[in-house]
Amino acid sequence: MQSGFDLDSSDVAHEKLKRVTITGVVGKALSMLFRARQLPEYVRNSQIFGQLEICLEKERDQLPLWVPVGLSTGIASWFLMADSHLWIAFIAFCLGLAVFVKLMGQGTRIGSAIFWFLLFLGAGCAIMWIRSVSVAAPVLERPTVATFYGEIEKTEIVSARDIFRLTLDTHEKQGLPPRVRLNVPIDKATDDLKAGAVVQLRARLMPPAMASLPGAYDFSRRAWFMGLGATGQALGDIKVIEPAKPKWGPMALLPDYRQRLSNHVQSQMDGGAGAIGATLATGDRGAISDEDAEAMRRSGLAHLLSISGLHVTAIVGAVYLLVMRVLALFPALALRFRLPLIAASCAAAAALAYTLLTGAQVPTIRACIAALLILTALIIGRSAITLRMVAAGALLVLIIWPESLVGPSFQLSFAAVTAIIALHTHPRIQSLFSRRDEAVLKRFGRAILALFLTGLVVELALMPIALFHFHKAGIYGALANIIAIPLTTFFIMPLEALALLLDIVGLGAPVWWVCEKALNGLLVLAHYVSGSPGSVTMLPTMPLAAFGLLIFGGLWLALWTQRWRAWGLLPVCCGTLIILTDRPPDxxxxxxxxxxxxxxxxxxxxxxxxxxxxxxxxxxxxxxxxxxxxxxxxxxxxxxxxxxxxxxxxxxxxxxxxxxxxxxxxxxxxxxxxxxxxxxxxxxxxxxxxxxxxxxxxxxxxxxxxxxxxxxxxxxxxxxxxxxxxxxxxxxxxxxxxxxxxxxxxxxxxxxxxxx
Structure with a gap:
């Protein structure tokens, strides 16, 4: 009885705490005076909010793909604002809004998605700021003519322009920036001009050129992140004060080997064929004439000259298949070891070696990272070709080289890969191009259709980027690539590799002759397509708003899988309308x-x-x-x-x-x-x-x-x-x-x- 009486008393006391009568007015407990820290109920219960929650729940596997998009948006915002006070305000605004959304949107997928996007938005701005400060170096203030000493860091032959390019370290002395780049006439280049040599010379120096017009190419931005404080032209002879000390090791000998390999390829094939062959082998584009380079750009084949995904993929695929087929001939090895693991390891080593051999440029490094991710996925038995692989590669590049976002190379390469994977992962496209038991002619036609459709989608994805940066885009690129990509991947590059191997025993001449004919055929195709009527679309400087809408719409179409991806057509149409109605300056x-x-x-x-x-x-x-x-x-x-x-x-x-x-x-x-x-x-x-x-x-x-x-x-x-x-x-x-x-x-x- 006593326990029951106590229970009744506690209930009465609890009720008194909940309901207090003050002058005839019923009040509320202290805990009920504060609203729940969640989205307002009228928002959470609205039909639009419910539909968004359902859509994001269905797309939960696609949400990580927007992480590099958020980081990219923050990096782009840093470039647009160009003021430290605005950067601080932007980062603080993103963090504050992220905390607010986190508190108000607890338990909702929308709140979580917005929270993480805002965090990566602020992180992108901060990373870009840190990167800019970390590479900061003095820049020459005005043009000058000076005699100075410098240690050669890097040499490069640009045979198409008959110049020899030197990158010099002045050691922050003599009143000059620590790093300068000079063009030297090719006839003044001697064998003593090697990396590590100390030289004395007279040169006309000038600050890195800024953009001459709004929307034009800005070399000063690129020079800032390269650490270049001045560029110029050498005057007179160059005196070697201290010869380069012998360096040993693969990395020290690699630049000299790359140059000798480029010279060897050009000696085996004449003219434009030799120049492009050297590019495919070493990444050296200096020998390509302006006419051939312009023809490749206008025909939509310029991507073949930039060592990136296509070339690294060809190397990795060839090594992987070759090692697998050769090792499979030995039953003792095939039964005791995992051949895919060995083949993937050899392919990874080949990708790294090819990346170093071709100069380890940023596009090549991106392609190498993607190849290593694919090989890792094959080893652990996961799906290799996915948009998550692309997102991981983009995220890594943006963290290390955030400034590459605003360059055409990053945008073109990742846009192409994203478009290809988004196309071929679509259920209807997979059904159309899947292997089936059919006649050889139908199978061949299906392969040609897949190649054409892929080229068409890639051209559409790359066209706004090409028009924004270069003010021109090829129209017939999809048709030209149907011939050029298989020719380069399955014929020219294997022939060149075979010729280099046969040169060890002096038997490469016949293969070089066939390779030269194939490369000449590629150049004939490029010149024919570029010279065809209507082959190139020209556009004046594109408004930045239109470019942003086109990129956002393309990402929306590519990264989602449900029907609401079609909403991406709206910003694409708006961006296109802005371009069509924009009036060029007078x-x-x-x-x-x-x-x-x-x-x-x-x-x-x-x-x-x-x-x-x-x-x-x-x-x-x-x-x-x-x-x-x-x-x-x-x-x-x-x-x-x-x-x-x-x-x-x-x-x-x-x-x-x-x-x-x-x-x-x-x-x-x-x-x-x-x-x-x-x-x-x-x-x-x-x-x-x-x-x-x-x-x-x-x-x-x-x-x-x-x-x-x-x-x-x-x-x-x-x-x-x-x-x-x-x-x-x-x-x-x-x-x-x-x-x-x-x-x-x-x-x-x-x-x-x-x-x-």
Missing amino acids: IYITSDGRHVGIRNQSGELAMLRTSKGGFAYDMLLENAGIDGDAIALENWPNAQCNVDSCTVIVEASDRNWTMVTTRSSYYIPALALSAACSRADIVVSERRLPASCQPRWFKADRTLLQQVGGMTIDLESQQVKTTLSDTGRQAWTRFSDPEKRPNAEKAGKNLIITPQ
Whole structure:
């Protein structure tokens, strides 16, 4: 009875704690005053939230594939923001939002997915920041001519341009950056110029070139992560102060062996065949002529010249099959040992050796990592060709070389592999191309169809990347690769390997002859396809928003497996629409003010200086999306030119714009210059123009160009886009500070200028 009485008393006390009557109002216990730290109930119970939970539950095996996507987005954000305060704010925002989502979304897959994506988003920005600081090195401030000492770190022969390239270590002395790269005429290259030698030379040095136009190639960014502080040209003879000390060991002798192997291959095959053969064997692309390289790019076969997945896969597959078939001939070995393990180990060794032999470039290292992951999966009995393998390889590369994300090599290689695997893992495609008992002709047709469909999907996946970086993309690449890929993988590379083996006993000449004919056939195919009408699509500089939408849509289509993957077509269509409706700029001005391009509504381009074959000339044509030659400005309608300047009438936005550009360094009287400026809407000059030069709308002289870099002008929207607005003030940029010039334009944003 006593125990029952106690129980009743405790129940009453508990009830009093839960319900307290205060002046007639029923209150709540302290524990009930706080809401559960989860998503609001109206969100958790909504139909959309429930559908998302169901979709993510079905796609739970695909969620890890978005880890490198989150890391990549954080890295890209670092490049876009270009300010340490913004980086700190971005990382703090990602971490804070991740904690908030974790607390509010406990027990939900959506909350968990968003939490991890935000963490990797912030981690990507932090990794990129750490990488940039770790490679920081002094950069030359202005062009100079200097005599200095340096230790040779690396040598490279670029026979197509008749130059010998040296990378020198100045040991941070003599007032120069610690690492410089020089071009030396090929006739001045001697046998003493080897890695480790100390030389004295005179050279013209200049800072690494920045992008000359918004969206153009930025070598200064690449040089920053390579540790290059200056580039230039050697002047006169090079004196060897201390010869290179003999080095022993495979790694020390590898560069010299690579160069001797390249020379040997080129000596066995003439012309372009020898140059491409040397590329396939050693990765040395210096001997490939500009005509052959351009034909390979325009035909969609340029990937054959970059030692990456195709070449490493061919080596690994050949070694694996060869070792398996040879060892299987010996029953004692086949019964006692696991032959797949031995074959995979030999293939891995071959992949590593080939990667080192070809220079261990980042694309080759990525392909080698992927090959090792595949071989590991084969050894442990797991599925080898999966998107998780691609994600693991991408994650490893992004952690070690996060700057490779913004380069075309990383984007092209992983986009191609992702597209191939996503295509061939689709159930309908697997059913279409699976092996079956059928006639040989049908089997061959099915293989051709699979190769064509794969090439078509890869071309579609790579086209936006090629258009964004190179402003051009091949149309017939899928058809050309049907012939080129099997020819290179199953014929040319095995023949070249066989010829090198037979050269040991002096019997490789017949095989070299056959290999040369095959390589010449590959070049004939490239030139034929590149010269065909409509073989190349040209596009002016692509808006960054359109590129981001296309990449996001492609990832959404490739990484999910359920029906909601079709939603990826929406950003793809939006990105395509932005590209189609984007209006190309009317005027292009390089960062030095020497090169000016004017584009009319029919797509023709007139240039102030038309020195064909120059870097600025080709760069202006590419950024304007012109497949052909430019017209000299003096031959342009409504243009009047003399020795000192050109005056041209540009028709745009339902009005005529008068533009004046200077073209010489001769003295121009101040009164004449001021009068010409007052009659013009736009004035462009490589000089520093006086304050008396006041055009009606816009003046771009050396003062402004040094602050904002090159620029493009859209006369319809009256907007000026600069290189500074495109790249920001990153560590590798060298724009002058406008705050030091009291009358200078403020730089850092798009210049929106209203006509007077």
